Amino acid sequence: MATEHDINLVTDQCSTVIAENKRVTIGTSKAAITPATMQAMVGIKNGTALRVHPNVTATISALTSEASANTALSAQASSVLSKLTSAQSGLLPSGNHASFGQTLQMAQGHCNDAKDLQQAQDFLIDKDYPDFGSGITNLSSMSDRGLTNQFGDLTAAGKAISSTGSMFNGISVDKLGTPVGMVESLNKNKLGNASGINAKLLSSGVNMNDLSNPIYSDKISQSLSSINDPTTISVVAEQYGIGSTFKGIPAATGSDLSLYTGASNLVGGQY
Amino acid sequence: MATFGTTQQVGTFNPGTTQEEDQAALNDFLNSGGINNSFGELSSGSDKIQNLSELGDPTKLVPPSDLSGLTTNLTGIGSKFKDMGAGTVIDASAAENTFGKLETVQTPITDSSYSSMGGMIDSAKSQMSPMVGTGTGSGGLPTVRDFIHPVAGGSVYDDIAANGLNATNLAELDSLLDNATDLRSKAGIDLSSPPPQTLGTTMNFGTSLHKWGADMSEGGIGNSLREMADTSTSEGEALAASLAEGRNNAVLSANGIGPIQTNPFAGLPSQEPSDPNQGAKLFGGSPSSEPVSTSSASGFSQQGGSFGSGQIQGQTGTGLEGLNQTLSGDYDTSGMAADQAKLDDFTSSGGLDNAFNQLNR
Numbered sequence: 001m002a003t004e005h006d007i008n009l010v011t012d013q014c015s016t017v018i019a020e021n022k023r024v025t026i027g028t029s030k031a032a033i034t035p036a037t038m039q040a041m042v043g044i045k046n047g048t049a050l051r052v053h054p055n056v057t058a059t060i061s062a063l064t065s066e067a068s069a070n071t072a073l074s075a076q077a078s079s080v081l082s083k084l085t086s087a088q089s090g091l092l093p094s095g096n097h098a099s100f101g102q103t104l105q106m107a108q109g110h111c112n113d114a115k116d117l118q119q120a121q122d123f124l125i126d127k128d129y130p131d132f133g134s135g136i137t138n139l140s141s142m143s144d145r146g147l148t149n150q151f152g153d154l155t156a157a158g159k160a161i162s163s164t165g166s167m168f169n170g171i172s173v174d175k176l177g178t179p180v181g182m183v184e185s186l187n188k189n190k191l192g193n194a195s196g197i198n199a200k201l202l203s204s205g206v207n208m209n210d211l212s213n214p215i216y217s218d219k220i221s222q223s224l225s226s227i228n229d230p231t232t233i234s235v236v237a238e239q240y241g242i243g244s245t246f247k248g249i250p251a252a253t254g255s256d257l258s259l260y261t262g263a264s265n266l267v268g269g270q271y
Numbered sequence: 272m273a274t275f276g277t278t279q280q281v282g283t284f285n286p287g288t289t290q291e292e293d294q295a296a297l298n299d300f301l302n303s304g305g306i307n308n309s310f311g312e313l314s315s316g317s318d319k320i321q322n323l324s325e326l327g328d329p330t331k332l333v334p335p336s337d338l339s340g341l342t343t344n345l346t347g348i349g350s351k352f353k354d355m356g357a358g359t360v361i362d363a364s365a366a367e368n369t370f371g372k373l374e375t376v377q378t379p380i381t382d383s384s385y386s387s388m389g390g391m392i393d394s395a396k397s398q399m400s401p402m403v404g405t406g407t408g409s410g411g412l413p414t415v416r417d418f419i420h421p422v423a424g425g426s427v428y429d430d431i432a433a434n435g436l437n438a439t440n441l442a443e444l445d446s447l448l449d450n451a452t453d454l455r456s457k458a459g460i461d462l463s464s465p466p467p468q469t470l471g472t473t474m475n476f477g478t479s480l481h482k483w484g485a486d487m488s489e490g491g492i493g494n495s496l497r498e499m500a501d502t503s504t505s506e507g508e509a510l511a512a513s514l515a516e517g518r519n520n521a522v523l524s525a526n527g528i529g530p531i532q533t534n535p536f537a538g539l540p541s542q543e544p545s546d547p548n549q550g551a552k553l554f555g556g557s558p559s560s561e562p563v564s565t566s567s568a569s570g571f572s573q574q575g576g577s578f579g580s581g582q583i584q585g586q587t588g589t590g591l592e593g594l595n596q597t598l599s600g601d602y603d604t605s606g607m608a609a610d611q612a613k614l615d616d617f618t619s620s621g622g623l624d625n626a627f628n629q630l631n632r
Contacts, residue, residue, distance in 0.1 A: 032477075032478035032479075032480075032481050032482075033477075033478060033533060033534055033537075034513070034516060034530075034531070034533045035509075035533070036509045036510075036512040036513040036516055037477045037478060037480055037481070037509070037513045037516075038477070038509075039505060039506055039508075039509030040477050040480060040506060040509040040510040040512075040513045041473050041474065041476070041477035042506050042509075043501075043504065043505075043506020043507060043509060043510060044473050044476050044477060044506075044510075045468065045473050046506065048501065048504045048506045048507065049500065049501060049504065049506040049507050049509065049510040050422075050496070050499045050500065050501060050507070050510065051499060051500075051501040051507070052422045052499070053422065053423055053424030053428065053498055053499055054424075054432075055424045055428040055429050055431070055432040056420075056421065056422060056423075056424045056428050058428070058431065058432035059428045059431045059432060059444070062431055062432075062435060062436045063436065066436050066441075072438075073436060073437075073438060073441055076441055076442075076445060077436065077441060079445070080441060080444055080445045080448060083445070083448040083449075083452075084421050084444075084448060087421035087422075087448060087451060087452070087462070088421045088422055090462025090463065090465070091419055091421055091422045091462060092422045093465055095468070096465060096467075096468040097468075097476070098466070098468040098469070098472035098473045098475075098476050099465030099466050099468065099472065100419075100422075100476070101472060101473075101475055101476025101477075101479060102465075102466050102472060102475070102476075103418070103419065103455075103460055103462075103465075104415065104419070104476075104479075104483070104492050104496075105475070105479070106458050106459060106460050107415045107418035107419065107454075107455075107458055107460065107492075108415055108492060109458070110404075110413065110418075110454070110457065110458035111406075111408070111412065111413055111414060111415055113403075114403040114404070114412045114413060115408075115412055117399060117403065118403070118410055118412060121392055121395070121396045121399075122410075124388060124389070124392045125389050125392045125393055125396070126389055127388055127389065128387050128388050128389065129387075129388050133351075133354060133355065134351060134354060135351070138378060138381070138382050139378040139381045139382065139391075140375065140376055140377050140378040140382070143374075143375070143376055143378075144373055144374070144375045145355060146351075147351070147373065148375045150342075150343065150347070150351045151341060151342060151343055151347075151348060151351070152340045152341050152342030152343065153339065153340030153341050153342075154370040154371075154373055154375070155340075155367070155370060155371065156337060156338045156339060156340050156341035157341055157343075157348055157366070157370055158366040158367035158368075158369065158370035158371065159329070159333055159337045159338065159366075159367055160329035160333070160338060160341060160344075160345055160348065160366075161329075161345065161348060161363050161366035161367075162363055162364050162365075162366045162367050163329045163332035163333045163337075164326070164327055164329065164332065164345070164363055165363065165364070166362075166363065166364070167326065167327060167363070168327075168360045168363050169360055169361065169362055169363055170359060170360065170361075171359065171360055172353075172358065172359055172360075173349045173352045173353050173357045173358065173359065173360055174349050174350060174352075174353035175349065176345050176346065176348060176349025176352075176360060177327055177328075177329075177344060177345020177346045177348070177349055178327075178345075178346055178349070179324065179327075181327070181349075182323070182324070182326070182327045195323065197323065221324065224322065224323045224324035224327075225322045225323070225324040226322065227322055227323040227324075228321055228322040228323075232323065233320055233322070233323060233326065236323060236326060237320070237326055240326070241364075242326060242332060
């Protein structure tokens, strides 16, 4: 299975890449003007590149004969002949085959639209709103992807996410607000040892290389809850830009400065 | 107040102070509000953030009024976004702005009219169908040939040509012609007023041949045009060849082989023939500096002036002539015999002439 940004094929002349599981042509040389197409254009201009299909010509002959004969099909043959020759002169006017190109473009556009529409209709007709995600129950919730139904209030959800500062930046969204996400973030920001969380986790028997394993969920949560040193909380909050909280950051007493003096990479200290 | 770093640089101790002085500075810092001051509304008490875990809990971080209406927690929010295809959080601070841009529209009329999505789609399908028309394609959809069979032919024409007219194929042809007229009307194709033949319409047709040639499916344009190409003329042969080029280009391109370059100047800015060097640059500029010899070379010019100009000492002429004279000039080349030999080889084989010819062209 292709992975994100898996370059599939790149040469000096053309290249394709699979990005986000979608194959995208990122470079193909344009060569629509060639000796062949140039000569074809001459034929398009002069009306010499295309001709009516031979079997259409044969059909016209047959219709002409039938129309002039006194048979049961004569009247209909005459009518069909008229329709056919009229359409022919419109589609491929003598000396102006370029107009046929426009007819082709418009016909193809119509066919493509029809195909796209039918494919979507066929796909959707046996689906219902909940098939497209949690919180999607009707046309309204389809338009906001079910977010309002799922979160209750989008503004409040935005404030909730923003309130954690940069703590979950760089963390997978499915770990947003989770103890595992917090621990990953602390270590990513070189706060794992300084904050003491790594020591707590190790002493609890948590495998640091397997933090996402559900068997460690409770221990990780308990470990985070057990770190209540005000200085540690203050510095971690500062590092994440959680500057002003509703509850308030506990006051540092100055009795424990090990965090400051022991981790130069934490706060940019110089000694 | 004593110096003890700042709130932005907590821990920046002055290496020249004693521990007692540091302690005094720290006491000053704490007495003046310390970290509390930097965080604003802080005070001691049991209602403060109690542990590290609470730093990830919005209910401890923002007033309840800000979270009014929120029916889930951060984990629920993350889970929903994961389901929607989100990956990694880039900047959580952008959440309010992003969410503020999302719009929710109430749709009570639709909700009361259709009990399910399928019902609404079914209704829309029946409404749109008359605009689509019918044809001989998959699912009854029209193909390009359904529009142009009066000139491109098709199975009914093949039947008439092979077996002659009869009531069945005549009726079928009659029906197909009516349908073609209907389809062209639906697509907005007015055969009574074709566009004038211009360079644009001619080029548009010609340069589309590669694209159309890549699709030789039954009912497609490429297939129809191939059958209409008048191969009794050079132009008809060229049209058939163009379609083949397009198809072959598509096959080869999928294997990393691009088309033949027939217009290397496509997209390049035009330039005046009288000033062939304009717009063509070999090098970018850099600050001038003395050349550094790797042997015992001497005699390089101390004068200013650009290389190849008449200002260089010992050189006359400019441009290519100047360069050639520079290379063959009367320089002290002691210690550079090997270099000179290589240089001679280079110049005698065309060297710079060859390179500059490209620019002069």
